[in-house]
Amino acid sequence: MIGAIADDFTGATDVAVALRRRGIRTLLYFGLPPQRAEAPEHDAVVIALKTRTVHKADAVARSLRALRWLRAHGAAEQVYFKYCSTFDSTPDGNIGPVLDALADAMDVPIVPMTPSSPEHGRTQYNGYLFVGDVLLGESPMRHHPLTPMTDSYLPRLLEAQSAYRSGVVTLPHVRGRGVERRLAELRGQGVRYAFVDALEDDDLMEAGRALAGAPLVAGAAGLAGGLAAAHARTRAGAGHGGAPAPEPSGPAAVLAGSCSARTLEQVHHMIEAGRPAYRLDALADQNADSLARGALAWYDTLRQGTGAPLIYSSLEPAKLRRVQEALGVERSASILEAAIGRIARGLVERGVTRLVTAGGETSGAVVSALGVPGGVIGAEAARGVPWILPSSGPALLLKSGNFGDPDLLLEASLADPRN
Template structure:
């Protein structure tokens, strides 16, 4: 079995579906699995944590607990640490501290990785990370409110967070099938972390084969897919999955440009929409009650509603200046979680969440232990069929075409 540890909930679904797409039966847990639980029949287990932006000591502790669970339940072949394809982190962590702890715990001298995910427009060349056609440090991630990325050279970014040296396997070495040789050379020179170039999915397939025997690997969903292809047991395509059904609702908290587009498409299509305003009401419970009261007044046949806190950059800065970044985010996440719980109590069976932090709040509020990965509503955005009787679609802020939220909630 392959065991994966993801640093946020939407990233976990992304890596889980990358494994499922290659034919691996994949189970996803939100947080550590309940004590005494045993996963259904599977080839891969993904544990979704919410450690990307919490204090690094807490991130390390939670990641090590996940590692212990995975190893106790059969993840002897390989462990995969999944981080975002834009390498979201601060100068202090949390990618470096978590990697250091996992590698030390597993006694692994060298860890290969890449955030490259070509299908999402993320590629690595000569150790530099690109978002579309621009360097990471020149992309929209430069102004991220929690993890602003102002540098694009991955070894330098990681060395600022870790006591160990980092190196690069170049694209020429990947395409020359010299990955293993280069890794051995770097290990001899005292390098612990190695970023492997990839511009296309075929590059990730090559690296996946070269790293199939590695005990600890890290990166985004792209490399996870390459590894899964190397390990795949299933033949003849994806395993079947039921279609989600029943009343739907959309909750959006991400302020990414793509989520703002998706919110606008829903509103322009005439879907009922309600915005949570933390400046007007700073009590999460009160905000949630207002949204649910609005939902209760909706006439039949209006279509799946949208409840959102997503804001354009200028409006977002105004809220953050008035309340503080952490406080404003906390108010809205708690409110959206309470709204999700109220919607399910009212019979909603399809909950669609936009944004990593929002999705974490929703899953926590609903008490969902995990589920089986189903079909994708968009590339890298799968339905998750929970044992609680409802299905979840957890969308990372930047994922999906503009019409995703509208189509998924029809």
């Protein structure tokens, strides 16, 4: 069995659907599963943690607990550490400290990885990460409120937060079927982390073939898809995942907290389309309870036929900086996440059966507030953005901040009685 540990909830859904798309029967758990979890037959388990921006010691402890659970429940073949395709982290972590801990615990000499995900516009060349046609450090990610990315060279980024050296498996090695040879060279040079170049999906398929036997691999969902394809070709029982479940129906609402450029575009698209929208203003009210009460009172005034509503805290970089300067980064984030969690509970109590969330921290807050343990991977509303169908409670669409076309939030919340 393959075991994946994801550092946020939207990333977990992304990697889970990448595995399932290749026929790997995949279970998704939000948080550490119970020790005696009853589950249908499966080939992979994805554990969604909320460790991307917590204190690094906490991130390491949670990740090691997830590793112990996976190994105790049969994930001895391969462990995959899923991080964001834009390598979201700071010089203190958390990618480096978590990888160091996992590699030490598993006694793994070298860990291959790549954040490349060409379908989402993320590619790696000569160890540099590109977002679309610009370097990571020149992309909108340089303004990220929690993990601003101002450098683009991945080995340098990781070495700043890790105790070990990093190197690169360049594109000629990948396309010349020389990944294994290059890894052996890097290992002989004392390198522990090897970033594998990939510009196209075929590069990820070749990397997956070469790395199918590696005990610990890391990266975004792109490489997970390459590994899944390699496993599906050889594994008895794989390839029987069946068609995705149909899209859920019923009353919907959209909760957006990400301040990424793409989410801001999607929020604007909803507002321009005439959907009712309510902005959570942490400067005007620093009490999460009253913020939530105000949003729910507004929701109660909506009439049928207005379309699924949007409740959001997403802000442009300049406005976001003013909020963070006034309240502090951590305090402003905690207020809004707590409010969104309370709002999610209130919406479900009011009959909402579909929740669309934008942003990893926002999604984590919603899942935690609703106490959702996990669910079945359903149909994709966008590439890498599937519906999650729990055994009880609302269907969830957990969208990473940077994912989806401009109309994703609008389209995903259609077919609602309020339309």
